[in-house]
Amino acid sequence: MARSPLAARLARRLAWHQRLQDPRREPRNRLPWLPELRRWQTERLTRSFRRFLDDPRRRPAAEFFLSDVYGDRDFTRRDADIARVLPMMQRLLPKRLLETVADAIELGVLSHALDLRMAEALQALAPRRKRLDAALYGEAYRAIGLPRLRARQIGLIRSVGAGFGRALKMPGVAALLAFSRGPAKLAGLSELQGFLERGYAAFEALGNADRFVAEIERDEREVSRKLFEGAQDPFSPD
Numbered sequence: 001m002a003r004s005p006l007a008a009r010l011a012r013r014l015a016w017h018q019r020l021q022d023p024r025r026e027p028r029n030r031l032p033w034l035p036e037l038r039r040w041q042t043e044r045l046t047r048s049f050r051r052f053l054d055d056p057r058r059r060p061a062a063e064f065f066l067s068d069v070y071g072d073r074d075f076t077r078r079d080a081d082i083a084r085v086l087p088m089m090q091r092l093l094p095k096r097l098l099e100t101v102a103d104a105i106e107l108g109v110l111s112h113a114l115d116l117r118m119a120e121a122l123q124a125l126a127p128r129r130k131r132l133d134a135a136l137y138g139e140a141y142r143a144i145g146l147p148r149l150r151a152r153q154i155g156l157i158r159s160v161g162a163g164f165g166r167a168l169k170m171p172g173v174a175a176l177l178a179f180s181r182g183p184a185k186l187a188g189l190s191e192l193q194g195f196l197e198r199g200y201a202a203f204e205a206l207g208n209a210d211r212f213v214a215e216i217e218r219d220e221r222e223v224s225r226k227l228f229e230g231a232q233d234p235f236s237p238d
Helices: 005-021 033-048 059-069 076-092 095-125 134-144 147-168 173-186 190-204 209-229
Strands: none
Touching: 005 095, 033 059, 033 095, 033 209, 059 095, 059 147, 059 190, 059 209, 095 134, 095 147, 095 190, 134 209, 147 190, 147 209
16 A cells, blocks of 8 residues: 555654664764753743643643653654554544644654754753753753744644644544554554543543644743743743
8 A cells, every 4th residue: 555645754754753762873862961951841841831730621631742742751662653553544543633643753753853952052061060950951942043943843732732632523533542442452552542542532621722732832932932032031921
């Protein structure tokens, strides 16, 4: 069966992810600043998401973003699952849901690529320091630049959230996910199945998914703008 353009895009993103995660091919994965950078970014996002986490209706979607979309999680197993079943996914999953999977993979790959650049910049700026703070983060952020890739990263955050929101409106998606749970477990595809189910369940609790992801996009674009401008406290709301 010939690959669709969407399946080909998925395959390219998976191959890119595999290259970036391999410390033999990408030695920056061994930089001592990388774990600290990811820890600090996770804490920063949790603080930025506090109003969502304090809202019972929006908490599941916020937790899904922090754990499965934009947080410090190893997506290697999930993406390996996708690579194994790509032809089957192309046949069974609705196109919109497959597009969401593709966006999630691209977001993970792009975020990791930017983190590697940040870790490299931090190593040059502060080779003897062990802990990160907002001032040093901003200095490294501006040192690597790449505003178009930062904008793309933020746009993908919205695309993933909007994709799950659209999936809720599609007939048969809930039944498809429930039906595939057993076969996915038997086939060793629990990471991929869990990602799809968690995303679907999280956005089912939202009254307005578009509004939720639009708020995240607006906030993250404002943070990025302040970081590039060298604002004294880029993470505080105006």
